[in-house]
Amino acid sequence: xxxxxxxxxxxxxxxxxxxITRYNAVHALLYLIVSLLAISxxxxxxxxxxAAALEAIIYAGAIMVLFIFVIMILNLGxxxxxxxxxxxxxxxxxxxxxxxxxxxxxxxxxxxxxxAGAQAGTASVxxxxxxxxxxxxxLLGVELASLLLLAGLVGAFHLxxxxxxxxxxxxxxxxxxxxxxxxxxxxxxxxxLGGE
Amino acid sequence: MAxxxxxxxxxxxxxxxxxxxxxxxxRRNVIFILLSIEIMMNASGLAFIVAGSRWRQPDGQLMxxxxxxxxxxxxxxxxxxxxxxxxxxxxxDIDRADRMRG
Amino acid sequence: MFGLLFxxxxxxxxxxxxxxxxxxxxxxxxxAAVGAGSVGLSALLxxxxxxxxxxxxxxxxxxxxxxxxxxxxGGFAPGISFYLDALSLVMILVISVVSFLIHxxxxxxxxxxxxxxxxxxxxxxxxxSMLTLVLxxxxxxxxxxxxxxxLCSYLLIxxxxxxxxxxxxxxxAFIVTRVGDTAMAIALFLLFTSLGTLRIPxxxxxxxxxxxxxxxxxxxxxxxxxxxAVGKSAxxxxxxxxxxxxxxxxxxxxxxxxxxxxxxxxxxxARTNEIFILAPDVRxxxxxxxxxxxxxAGFSALTQHDIKRVLAYSTISQIGYMFLAxxxxxxxxxxxxFMTHAFFKALLFLGAGVVIQGLGQEHDLFRMGGLRxxxxxxxxxxxxxxxxLSALPLITAGFYSKDLILWDAWSSRSGSPxxxxxxxxxxxxxxxxxxxxxxxxxxxxxxxxxxxxxxGMSMHVPLVxxxxxxxxxxxxxxxxxxxxxxxxxxxLPALAQAGSAGMELxxxxxxxxxxxxxxxxxYHFFLRRPERAEALAESAGGRLLHRWWFAxxxxxxxxxxxxxxxxxxxxxxAGREAFDLVSxxxxxxxxxxxxxxxxxxxxxxxxYAGAIAAGAIIILALVATS
Numbered sequence: 001x002x003x004x005x006x007x008x009x010x011x012x013x014x015x016x017x018x019x020i021t022r023y024n025a026v027h028a029l030l031y032l033i034v035s036l037l038a039i040s041x042x043x044x045x046x047x048x049x050x051a052a053a054l055e056a057i058i059y060a061g062a063i064m065v066l067f068i069f070v071i072m073i074l075n076l077g078x079x080x081x082x083x084x085x086x087x088x089x090x091x092x093x094x095x096x097x098x099x100x101x102x103x104x105x106x107x108x109x110x111x112x113x114x115x116a117g118a119q120a121g122t123a124s125v126x127x128x129x130x131x132x133x134x135x136x137x138x139l140l141g142v143e144l145a146s147l148l149l150l151a152g153l154v155g156a157f158h159l160x161x162x163x164x165x166x167x168x169x170x171x172x173x174x175x176x177x178x179x180x181x182x183x184x185x186x187x188x189x190x191x192x193l194g195g196e
Numbered sequence: 197m198a199x200x201x202x203x204x205x206x207x208x209x210x211x212x213x214x215x216x217x218x219x220x221x222x223r224r225n226v227i228f229i230l231l232s233i234e235i236m237m238n239a240s241g242l243a244f245i246v247a248g249s250r251w252r253q254p255d256g257q258l259m260x261x262x263x264x265x266x267x268x269x270x271x272x273x274x275x276x277x278x279x280x281x282x283x284x285x286x287x288x289d290i291d292r293a294d295r296m297r298g
Numbered sequence: 299m300f301g302l303l304f305x306x307x308x309x310x311x312x313x314x315x316x317x318x319x320x321x322x323x324x325x326x327x328x329x330a331a332v333g334a335g336s337v338g339l340s341a342l343l344x345x346x347x348x349x350x351x352x353x354x355x356x357x358x359x360x361x362x363x364x365x366x367x368x369x370x371x372g373g374f375a376p377g378i379s380f381y382l383d384a385l386s387l388v389m390i391l392v393i394s395v396v397s398f399l400i401h402x403x404x405x406x407x408x409x410x411x412x413x414x415x416x417x418x419x420x421x422x423x424x425x426x427s428m429l430t431l432v433l434x435x436x437x438x439x440x441x442x443x444x445x446x447x448x449l450c451s452y453l454l455i456x457x458x459x460x461x462x463x464x465x466x467x468x469x470x471a472f473i474v475t476r477v478g479d480t481a482m483a484i485a486l487f488l489l490f491t492s493l494g495t496l497r498i499p500x501x502x503x504x505x506x507x508x509x510x511x512x513x514x515x516x517x518x519x520x521x522x523x524x525x526x527a528v529g530k531s532a533x534x535x536x537x538x539x540x541x542x543x544x545x546x547x548x549x550x551x552x553x554x555x556x557x558x559x560x561x562x563x564x565x566x567x568a569r570t571n572e573i574f575i576l577a578p579d580v581r582x583x584x585x586x587x588x589x590x591x592x593x594x595a596g597f598s599a600l601t602q603h604d605i606k607r608v609l610a611y612s613t614i615s616q617i618g619y620m621f622l623a624x625x626x627x628x629x630x631x632x633x634x635x636f637m638t639h640a641f642f643k644a645l646l647f648l649g650a651g652v653v654i655q656g657l658g659q660e661h662d663l664f665r666m667g668g669l670r671x672x673x674x675x676x677x678x679x680x681x682x683x684x685x686x687l688s689a690l691p692l693i694t695a696g697f698y699s700k701d702l703i704l705w706d707a708w709s710s711r712s713g714s715p716x717x718x719x720x721x722x723x724x725x726x727x728x729x730x731x732x733x734x735x736x737x738x739x740x741x742x743x744x745x746x747x748x749x750x751x752x753x754g755m756s757m758h759v760p761l762v763x764x765x766x767x768x769x770x771x772x773x774x775x776x777x778x779x780x781x782x783x784x785x786x787x788x789x790l791p792a793l794a795q796a797g798s799a800g801m802e803l804x805x806x807x808x809x810x811x812x813x814x815x816x817x818x819x820x821y822h823f824f825l826r827r828p829e830r831a832e833a834l835a836e837s838a839g840g841r842l843l844h845r846w847w848f849a850x851x852x853x854x855x856x857x858x859x860x861x862x863x864x865x866x867x868x869x870x871x872a873g874r875e876a877f878d879l880v881s882x883x884x885x886x887x888x889x890x891x892x893x894x895x896x897x898x899x900x901x902x903x904x905x906y907a908g909a910i911a912a913g914a915i916i917i918l919a920l921v922a923t924s
Binding site: 002004005009012013016017019020025028029032035036039042043045046047048050051054055058059062063066067070071073074076080083084087088092093095096097099100101103104107108111112116117118119120121122123125129130132133134138141145148149151152155156159160 | 198202203204205206208210212213214215216217219221222223224225228231232234235241245246247248249250252253254255256257262266267268271272275276277278279288
Binding site: 095096099100102103106107109110113 | 908911912914915918919921922
């Protein structure tokens with residue numbers, strides 16, 4: 001059984017590497033879904049079946065689907081792939097890779113220097129204790145989470161609204177804005193914001 | 197249920213987190229940046245689950261639920277903003293949005 | 299009558315005050331009346347007091363009058379005191395009479411000028427200061443008059459201030475004489491700390507008592523006084539300001555830069571004669587300075603074509619004669635020459651003024667010519683003045699005074715044949731350049747415009763009066779009948795001489811020959827065969843010499859390079875306010891650091907994310923290592 005953990009861990013890491021290195025957005029997305037499913041499996045192995053289920057349903061099922069919708073809306077075609085290719089020269093990886101490796105090293109070091117020998121996954125904690133704790137001591141958190149969801153709902157609704165009149169006028173400003181941005185140096189942030 | 201040393205779980209979380217961070221820094225397309233942020237959040241959720249499993253308490257999963265909630269909200273708002281950005285700049289290149297320079 | 303002595307300088311000062319404060323309401327006639335009238339009153343008073351002095355001299359031939367004590371500091375208590383003796387009497391007579399004639403001339407010369415009131419105010423202030431200078435009983439009051447005439451010289455040279463050239467000339471005059479004035483101030487300090495008083499009669503007495511002949515302090519004091527005299531009198535090496543001072547109106551040039559202010563140095567040395575007697579080397583230096591200057595200026599005068607600059611260099615040269623006389627101990631001869639020079643030089647300047655105004659501000663000799671028919675009075679008086687300057691034998695005052703100096707240079711115990719030779723050469727040169735000027739201006743064919751403005755009576759009267767004085771002024775000191783020297787002997791030491799009357803006659807003949815020879819040379823080269831002069835000037839050597847002498851032997855160029863340029867450079871460097879770097883440097887540093895750090899604000903999200911990652915790394919490192 002322990003082997004499954006290591007295999008899943010390997011799959012997750014490999015898939016994640018795939019996510020960040022793909023040129024095509026949909027491919028990256030699919031890799032991410034694989035990674036999430038692998039992690040969902042890990043959750044189950046570690047005795048958190050509720051988390052495993054939620055990970056698969058909400059994270060991989062809802063959030064990623066939302067991503068897919070947006071990518072479809074944006075209609076990124078082969079030219080986007082070419083652009084990504086041009087942006088991701090190997091030379092670009094040096095800095096971020098270095099930062100990532102150093103950070104990883106530090107985290108591992110800190111982990112190792114702590115007290116050793118703790119085991120995880122020794123028991124399974126089912127949905128019932130989770131629910132009880134959720135609506136018990138963490139009740140305030142639940143309310144806050146619901147507020148957060150409400151805010152997200154309202155925000156998404158507002159941001160996604162299409163206002164025809166303002167939009168076209170805004171479009172013209174965009175043209176000049178883009179032209180200026182592509183032109184040369186720094187613009188006056190104040191003037192630009194006032195124009196919008 | 198398998199017994200796994202906690203350190204290994206946390207190391208896995210660290211690795212995933214760091215990969216997500218690298219993705220944020222290196223990619224120019226804003227969709228990919230959001231994806232990388234998702235990776236990072238997922239990794240931190242994994243860390244919580246591992247810790248909760250070590251102590252055999254539901255608190256880890258609870259935190260994971262909260263993180264999930266937050267991720268959902270963040271993604272929806274983030275993608276809405278991406279769409280807005282795309283309307284304004286006609287491009288998904290995040291480097292174009294540098295009006296705060298200087 | 300002597301009690302009115304203080305009025306002599308006071309009345310011109312009062313005139314200045316009236317013109318400066320209340321003159322706005324006066325008509326030009328009124329202004330002229332106040333301006334010329336105050337000096338006239340002063341002249342009248344001088345004549346009256348002079349007559350009184352001659353007929354009923356006060357005890358010891360000295361009259362002293364103290365108005366009040368100026369200040370009392372420690373042991374130093376100079377007073378506003380006036381001192382009338384033979385020397386100062388001669389000075390005030392010449393100064394006030396000549397000044398009055400020039401003021402009278404100016405009432406007509408300066409009509410229509412917009413600064414009419416200002417002109418007369420400054421002129422009155424000048425006359426008051428000059429009279430204070432010569433009547434001063436102590437060196438502090440003398441210095442007051444000294445500075446006053448310097449100030450008025452500056453104000454009057456730059457009278458037409460709207461043209462920056464005039465301002466520059468005025469500044470140059472002031473700054474160059476300032477060098478001399480500083481030396482003189484140090485001399486005053488030295489004299490006071492050494493002898494404890496600055497009252498002139500006491501000073502001279504104490505110096506003779508306490509100082510050894512040739513001692514360091516005497517030499518130092520004498521040198522410093524010489525420095526002051528050299529500045530004011532435009533002798534080597536401070537002579538560069540006088541030719542440029544001709545930028546002022548012609549009456550100013552006549553009064554200040556010919557007859558009076560520039561002779562203040564001569565007066566100073568004559569007054570403090572004891573100090574120079576106690577430093578024989580410095581006295582010899584005085585003579586040498588005079589000799590060299592008179593030759594240098596003579597050569598320069600030969601090449602000028604601005605009529606006023608010829609006269610300016612001529613003034614420098616003639617004052618060189620006075621210094622020469624002082625250097626050999628012929629104190630009275632120097633004062634005699636001062637007197638005759640005041641007459642004929644003022645006359646020449648006033649005459650030049652008539653010509654300049656008549657031709658519409660034309661100064662160039664080579665654009666004049668043939669004016670003797672059109673300006674007859676000016677011509678005859680100018681001719682008389684020139685004759686006097688050239689020391690035409692027997693009939694001119696200049697002959698007697700210059701001749702006396704030449705004879706004294708040879709025959710004095712402290713004289714020298716070299717000084718005499720320089721004097722004779724100078725006399726020859728004087729005749730040449732003077733009559734060059736006369737022939738070019740009044741003879742020959744007319745090269746320039748027609749005369750547009752003829753002078754009136756108030757300009758003719760001073761010209762005629764000065765011409766008369768230029769002739770008869772010499773008769774008070776004939777060889778064998780030294781009336782003036784005897785009179786001045788009450789105030790000045792006598793000259794120790796070695797020479798017989800026969801020798802004197804020979805020397806007079808030589809001097810006469812030099813003078814006449816010079817006139818003939820000028821006639822030949824500038825009237826009969828002017829092409830010969832041109833040929834000489836065009837030759838290779840001639841051209842070089844001409845340029846060099848025209849520029850006053852290059853002194854301006856030397857001073858410009860050696861003194862002015864380094865000082866201007868220093869001013870520019872210091873003007874950049876190096877000490878402000880302490881504050882501006884910090885501000886600049888802060889701004890530079892700001893610019894440097896602002897480059898980290900790229901506005902790019904990925905960059906900021908990377909920065910967060912780096913920050914996290916650092917913090918974790920700190921946590922890990924603590």
